[in-house]
Amino acid sequence: MIFEESRIRFRFPDTCKTIKFDDSVYYKKLFNMFPGAKGVDFVSVTSKFAAFIEIKNCLGDEGNCRWRIFPDDKKMETSHTEVDLKGKHSLDIEITEKTAMTLAALAGAVSHKDTNQSSEEIGEMAEKIFLNYLADPKKIKYVILFLEGDFGSHTRSKKMIMSDLQKSIRKKMRWLNCKVSVVDSDTYDPRIFQIGDENAKKSI
Amino acid sequence: MKIQTLKLNRFMLFEDVEIEWSKNINVICGENSTGKTTLLKVMYSLLKPVSREYSEAATKEAEERLFVEKLQGVFRPDDMKIGRLVSRVQGSDRADFSIVMDHNQKISVGFGNRQENHADIKTELNAERKKFDVIYIPTKEMISTTQHFNTLYEEYHIDFEETYYDLNKLLDRPLSKGPNTSEQNEVLRSFEDIMKGQIVQRNKKFYLRIKGEGEFEMGLVSDGYRKLSMIIYMILSGSLNRDAVLFWDEPETNMNPKMIRPIVKALTVLAQMGVQIFVTTHDYFVQQEFNMRMAYPELNPNHLDIRFFSLYREPDSNKLAYEMKETASDLEHNAIMQEFDEMYDREQGLIYDI
Numbered sequence: 001m002i003f004e005e006s007r008i009r010f011r012f013p014d015t016c017k018t019i020k021f022d023d024s025v026y027y028k029k030l031f032n033m034f035p036g037a038k039g040v041d042f043v044s045v046t047s048k049f050a051a052f053i054e055i056k057n058c059l060g061d062e063g064n065c066r067w068r069i070f071p072d073d074k075k076m077e078t079s080h081t082e083v084d085l086k087g088k089h090s091l092d093i094e095i096t097e098k099t100a101m102t103l104a105a106l107a108g109a110v111s112h113k114d115t116n117q118s119s120e121e122i123g124e125m126a127e128k129i130f131l132n133y134l135a136d137p138k139k140i141k142y143v144i145l146f147l148e149g150d151f152g153s154h155t156r157s158k159k160m161i162m163s164d165l166q167k168s169i170r171k172k173m174r175w176l177n178c179k180v181s182v183v184d185s186d187t188y189d190p191r192i193f194q195i196g197d198e199n200a201k202k203s204i
Numbered sequence: 205m206k207i208q209t210l211k212l213n214r215f216m217l218f219e220d221v222e223i224e225w226s227k228n229i230n231v232i233c234g235e236n237s238t239g240k241t242t243l244l245k246v247m248y249s250l251l252k253p254v255s256r257e258y259s260e261a262a263t264k265e266a267e268e269r270l271f272v273e274k275l276q277g278v279f280r281p282d283d284m285k286i287g288r289l290v291s292r293v294q295g296s297d298r299a300d301f302s303i304v305m306d307h308n309q310k311i312s313v314g315f316g317n318r319q320e321n322h323a324d325i326k327t328e329l330n331a332e333r334k335k336f337d338v339i340y341i342p343t344k345e346m347i348s349t350t351q352h353f354n355t356l357y358e359e360y361h362i363d364f365e366e367t368y369y370d371l372n373k374l375l376d377r378p379l380s381k382g383p384n385t386s387e388q389n390e391v392l393r394s395f396e397d398i399m400k401g402q403i404v405q406r407n408k409k410f411y412l413r414i415k416g417e418g419e420f421e422m423g424l425v426s427d428g429y430r431k432l433s434m435i436i437y438m439i440l441s442g443s444l445n446r447d448a449v450l451f452w453d454e455p456e457t458n459m460n461p462k463m464i465r466p467i468v469k470a471l472t473v474l475a476q477m478g479v480q481i482f483v484t485t486h487d488y489f490v491q492q493e494f495n496m497r498m499a500y501p502e503l504n505p506n507h508l509d510i511r512f513f514s515l516y517r518e519p520d521s522n523k524l525a526y527e528m529k530e531t532a533s534d535l536e537h538n539a540i541m542q543e544f545d546e547m548y549d550r551e552q553g554l555i556y557d558i
């Protein structure tokens with residue numbers, strides 16, 4: 001399946017069932033009634049794992065996004081940016097909130113599975129996630145932040161930055177039995193998704 | 205005295221290298237067993253015999269003895285055979301190495317691999333050169349053992365490299381007469397700010413005097429503080445002055461990362477004062493504190509020339525090589541930063557171990 005998000009083409013393997021979560025009818029019609037509702041970009045399941053995936057493409061706009069990459073809102077006050085930061089958070093907090101709300105939305109979709117047409121599209125997948133993945137500690141649950149952008153500096157490489165964010169998200173996600181990963185176009189795992197066109201296929 | 209160039213040919217791990225140094229600060233990085241400490245020790249061994257502590261050798265034989273004994277004492281080869289310092293690769297039967305200093309001064313040493321205590325020495329030094337000190341700070345501190353170390357070293361065979369003995373002799377010097385220079389005072393302030401106290405010496409023993417708390421024997425203060433105390437005392441006793449060359453092997457040893465920033469600050473003030481500094485490090489903070497000064501010129505208002513050297517082995521031949529860059533960020537082989545990235549990669553491998 002191919003989706004476009006933040007100007008990047010994402011190709012999910014045929015073995016995956018993937019939805020663009022915030023484009024789903026259920027999200028738009030029901031969950032979005034809740035003020036402040038938000039969710040991750042993709043939910044993807046295979047027989048081996050369920051993945052909650054958020055995409056951030058800051059390429060070319062790194063200057064305005066620098067406040068996002070320092071965990072725990074540390075640079076909200078001091079980073080220079082043209083963005084209005086009211087109500088916004090660093091990526092570690094944003095991803096945690098989005099994952100929590102996505103799970104809440106999926107729970108809602110399960111509750112509506114046979115009663116509301118809006119939940120048809122994701123109801124079955126939501127039920128599968130709850131019954132087969134969340135209820136089974138052996139099944140892998142991924143929370144993945146795909147962070148594109150040239151954030152490396154003189155003193156910290158991009159991988160150090162991604163590692164810091166990963167640690168901070170993991171800490172905030174302790175309430176869920178999951179694996180947290182922050183990746184970019186150089187480090188993503190092609191078994192979860194691939195980016196670019198068919199010719200740019202990363203070897204598995 | 206400033207070292208400009210070091211040439212090593214078939215000396216220990218080095219097959220053939222020529223390194224041009226900064227007259228201010230040189231930061232040397234690299235994995236273990238890539239020759240960082242060897243670089244410091246070989247330059248120290250060449251420079252120390254012509255430094256302030258040594259009187260001019262009267263004959264060529266005496267000069268040869270000075271250099272050979274220094275090499276033996278610093279490197280401590282088995283049975284004190286300097287021939288063991290010749291590179292062990294096939295076809296190597298002789299090592300040659302030299303340093304070129306300012307005013308075209310040069311010291312060259314060469315010897316064959318069967319030599320025990322003979323070397324070919326050639327010195328081209330200005331007769332009117334200023335007296336200068338050469339200081340080597342090894343990884344272990346010495347200030348807590350000053351009192352009896354010299355006697356022990358002189359009277360018994362103890363397995364300590366001569367750098368420890370030489371350092372101890374400098375710490376045994378009395379305080380110099382006259383006021384400190386303003387640069388010396390700035391360095392002293394920086395160090396005393398870190399330590400929140402002053403160093404005093406009494407009856408060959410050192411104490412840290414903390415206002416309101418009294419005096420603490422060096423054995424009672426932390427290793428990190430003891431190292432800083434050594435620097436402070438060498439400034440006070442006049443060893444660390446504008447003409448000195450300072451070799452500091454892994455200053456980060458036993459230091460909390462919080463202490464690295466003021467240490468680097470103090471080292472840059474020493475360099476401003478005129479001291480030529482060589483530092484080896486495995487530490488992210490040491491490397492990056494220096495790097496920031498080159499990457500952001502506002503942190504280096506006096507335009508100190510700080511150079512970053514990385515020693516590494518060529519992946520195919522395993523041959524030792526080096527690179528020099530003006531910022532650590534430009535180093536293509538940066539073992540410290542690479543390890544951070546490799547740790548990230550290993551972690552991703554674990555996360556996606558499906």
